[in-house]
Amino acid sequence: MILIRVGKLIDGTGSAPMEGAALLIEGDRIVAVGRQADIAFPEGAEVIDAPDATLIPGLIDAHVHLSYSGAPDPRLFRAELVDLNYALISLRAAKYAHDTLLSGFTAVRDMHAPGGTIIDLRDAVQAGYVTGPRIMACGMGLTVTGGHMDQGGFADHVSFRDFTSPCDGPDAFRKGVRTQMRRGADFIKVNPCVGSRKDPDTKPYRFEMTPAEMRAACDEAHEMGFHVGAHTSGGPPLRAAVEAGCDTIEHGHWIDNETLDLMAEKGTFLVPTLLVNKVSSAHTANDPGASWGSKRWGENSLDAMWERLSRARAHGVRIGSGSDAGFMLEHGICNLGEMECLVEGGFSPVEAISAATATNADIMGLEAGRLQPGKLADLVLVKGDPATDLAVLRERQNLSVFLGGKRIS
Numbered sequence: 001m002i003l004i005r006v007g008k009l010i011d012g013t014g015s016a017p018m019e020g021a022a023l024l025i026e027g028d029r030i031v032a033v034g035r036q037a038d039i040a041f042p043e044g045a046e047v048i049d050a051p052d053a054t055l056i057p058g059l060i061d062a063h064v065h066l067s068y069s070g071a072p073d074p075r076l077f078r079a080e081l082v083d084l085n086y087a088l089i090s091l092r093a094a095k096y097a098h099d100t101l102l103s104g105f106t107a108v109r110d111m112h113a114p115g116g117t118i119i120d121l122r123d124a125v126q127a128g129y130v131t132g133p134r135i136m137a138c139g140m141g142l143t144v145t146g147g148h149m150d151q152g153g154f155a156d157h158v159s160f161r162d163f164t165s166p167c168d169g170p171d172a173f174r175k176g177v178r179t180q181m182r183r184g185a186d187f188i189k190v191n192p193c194v195g196s197r198k199d200p201d202t203k204p205y206r207f208e209m210t211p212a213e214m215r216a217a218c219d220e221a222h223e224m225g226f227h228v229g230a231h232t233s234g235g236p237p238l239r240a241a242v243e244a245g246c247d248t249i250e251h252g253h254w255i256d257n258e259t260l261d262l263m264a265e266k267g268t269f270l271v272p273t274l275l276v277n278k279v280s281s282a283h284t285a286n287d288p289g290a291s292w293g294s295k296r297w298g299e300n301s302l303d304a305m306w307e308r309l310s311r312a313r314a315h316g317v318r319i320g321s322g323s324d325a326g327f328m329l330e331h332g333i334c335n336l337g338e339m340e341c342l343v344e345g346g347f348s349p350v351e352a353i354s355a356a357t358a359t360n361a362d363i364m365g366l367e368a369g370r371l372q373p374g375k376l377a378d379l380v381l382v383k384g385d386p387a388t389d390l391a392v393l394r395e396r397q398n399l400s401v402f403l404g405g406k407r408i409s
């Protein structure tokens, strides 16, 4: 057993921090939490006294791509995937996963990987071959031919095996879900709605999947007990994704009020990925090769970003924290950046921590994310007070990470 006594404890629920708190771990679980005076000292327990530290649940990133490096230039990002075998992508991802864990993130949701490689990394972590956070992996995201995750533009003599998973028609999406299930996926990612650069001022989004394809994918996934995460942009296609039963809306740049109301009613989560929106729009603005439509789309999406976040909160939609690390953002360094964006958009630091812990745990169906008896003992002991300033989480030397009751750093 381990008894941790701290100056402050933030439990992940969004409640005010508790001063002079203690938490008791037995095996991989939290067994007691409360004021130091109320927690009995068990005979033989290891005691960690940290009066200047704050205890928080292990952070969770609900949107990462461990198979990607975070190369800032999208062209480089494309080229490196062509150069690497899937085995090497997985081995590299193990390093990214370790970096992510040492940065205080004890769980991640991986939102698409060529070859489904992150399923194997998840298994390697579970087997103890490598040290990493808990990983929930979708395998390959499902997309239509030529869609967001089946992009062309490679030379015609270049061929890929299992690089993407194109599906066309409701039956093909059912098969796509079954194929990812057979591969070992934990949930399903679909691309029902994408951004459109043709007319970025009046119609910056378009349907990619048909509503019938969306329903087929969601019905099949739900039948298997999987949740469905949807890459979206906005407007009627986003609403159709919510109506079809997608459980998490990723990005959602142009989300309307009626759709937000429907999400609040159905319990659909929003993962707004603010940081990658900022970074990719800035990159496009400075890219001489980018089209007028792309630049305009980037500007408009930045304009809409904070207003959308406020509206989503006002409409009662639960908001998770997902960085999109791997896509233009480095693993381990940028995961926290999304939480800082939530604060920039009006969240208090305690609310941002709650988004990245309790809310993300609910998205993933994980028995973590809250410092409560019975939950997994995934936690971070932080030197300083993240309730005042999240920046104390930036320095790894400030963090002691516990995963399933075991001290990692």
Ligand SMILES: [Zn+2]
Pocket: 063, 064, 065, 111, 324, 327
């Ligand atoms: Zn993504």
